[in-house]
Structures are given as structure tokens and as C-alpha cells.
Amino acid sequence: MDVVVGMKEERAGRLEGRTAIVTGSTYGIGEAIAKILAGEGAISIVTGRSEDEGGRVVEEIRSGGGAAEYYSLDVTSEKRVEEVARAVYEGYGRIDILVNNAGIGGPSKPTHEYTRREWERVFDVNVTGAFLCTKHVIPYMKRGGGGNIVYISSIYGIVGSQDNPAYHATKAANRIMAKTGALIYAKDNIRVNSVHPGFIWTPMVEEFLIEQSKELGVPLEDLKRELGARHPIGHLGEPEDIGYGVLYLVSDEAKFVTGSELIIDGGYTSR
Ligand code: NAP
Secondary structure (H helix, E strand, C coil), X not given: CCCCCCCCCCCCCCCCCCEEEECCCCCHHHHHHHHHHHHCCCEEEEEECCHHHHHHHHHHHHXXXXXXXXXXCCCCCHHHHHHHHHHHHHHHCCCCEEEECCCCCCCCCCHHHCCHHHHHXXXXXXXXXXXXXXXXXXXXXXXXXXXXXXXXXXXXXXXXCCCCHHHHHHHHHHHHHHHHHHHHHHHHCEEEEEEEEXXXXXXXXXXXXXXXXXXXXXXXXXXXXXHHHCCCCCCCECHHHHHHHHHHHHCHHHCCCCCCEEEECCCHHHC
């Protein structure tokens, strides 16, 4: 084996030249995924509704030497999903990776208190949005000879809890969408997997705890500690913990991995 002393060995990134659309990558878990994929040579297509945040993520990737571009995208708009997929394909000649990450929490209350409108809104973003992105990206992946799709589900796509029935139902749907996709598109060399994060410190979880803190009159820091303690590992996860899992799934190291569910939860679902 050659040993290079005092010099960092130059190597091609694990995703060199591949184009990766990450939905909901203007902040939170999606931002970390877009940055980690770009760090391995992918062109990260940063998407979401907040232009300022999208621009910031792109700037940060570029200033670190990576490649990225921002497209404004609400995943519930089929017209816009179609436009973005076409623009990315025309601009880069291929779409290799889609990470269906965009998601919302929805109200935390029992099923019988949900309005139909509230229920449908969570499904619109978390399920229909992921469906639309998959639908419009698949033809381009087929043209390119293959691809990778990852659904960001949740521990609540695997186990239940009493707080958020619509969200949990959507995350269970994401899990099976990945498995059916894996079966349908295996012949097209497209792998499809799901990732199941435990609680990760992002704006979504922060907002949820701020709400709880007001409702219960308990300091935010105490709630954060209690939530962390629900994970056997003793604390909350970080967005990068999920980003590295996605990196593995979309890289060639995972060439035999499809229809699988990667749980990244500090042991939460091991009980
Ligand atoms: P977050 O901090 O709220 O970020 C959500 C992202 O989704 C943002 O970039 C947001 O961008 C985007 N988004 C929301 N609605 C959208 C829409 N209609 N169209 C396009 N983009 C939209 O949430 P997060 O915690 O990072 O969660 C990301 C994913 O991980 C979600 O699917 C969530 O269910 C899942 N997850 C999170 C946790 C956790 O503990 N954080 C645990 C398990 C699973 P814009 O506002 O710019 O549109």
C-alpha cells in the first residue's frame, strides 16, 4: 500500500458529478443532506419555499468549494415540481438522486380533534409532495440509466405515539412508498430506501418544544433535555447524523441496498 506522508491524498468524491435534488433543504435536516452530498462531489439542488434561506445554503456550499443551485419549490404544486425537474435535467443533463425530505409536523392533538383540512394538509406535503417529486423525476432517472431515491420518514413510520396521528400516518406511508418504489424500479437500476430519524434538533422540533413549553409552563431547556433522554443514547440527534445516512444510501457502497429502512434514532425504537 502506498503511504503518502504529510500530504492529504486527493480522491474523487463518492458522488462526483451526480445531480441531487433535496426537497426542503433551505434549513433543518435537508440543509445538512444537501451540504453533505455536495461535500462528496454532487451538484446539490437546494429547494424549498424560503428564497433567502435557500440562497444562504447555496452560498455556504459554494464557499466551501461545492456545487449547488437553488430552485424555489413547493412540493404540493405539481406544475412547479414538473418545471424544476425539467430545468434540472436540461441544465445538468441528468438527475441521479432525489431526497424526499420536505415535511411538516401538523397539529399535535388526538385524532377526533383534527379537522379534515388539517389532516389533508399534512398528507399534501408529506405524502402527495413526495409522490409528485418521485413521479416527475423517475422518467429522467430512467433516461440516465438509473438513480437513487430516499424518503425521509421517521421513527413514527415504525412505532406509534399518542401525540400526532396525521404526521405518524404520513411517515408510515413514506416507508411503504419506498418499499413499493424499490420493487417497481429495481429493473430500471433505481434504488429506493427510507430513513427513520429519532428526534433531531431542527426548527421543526424547536417550534414543537416552544409550543409545549408555553402550554405546560416548563422551560424549553428542560423539555429539550427530557426529549433527549427518551433516546437510550441520552440526547437529541443532529441534522448531520441523518445526512451521513443518506450519503451512504445514495453512494455506490450501498449498491445492494434497496427497499431498506435505515433507522438513525439513538436507540429510540430498540425498546
Ligand atoms: P424543518 O426544520 O421544519 O424543515 C423542513 C424543510 O421542509 C424546510 O426546508 C422547509 O422549507 C421545507 N418545506 C416545508 N413545507 C414545504 C413545502 N410545502 N414544499 C417544499 N418544502 C417545504 O424540518 P426537519 O426537522 O428538518 O424535517 C425534515 C424531514 O425530516 C421531514 O420530512 C420530517 O418529517 C423528517 N423528520 C424530522 C425529525 C426531527 O426530529 N427533526 C424526525 C423524524 C423525521 P421552506 O419553509 O423553505 O419551504
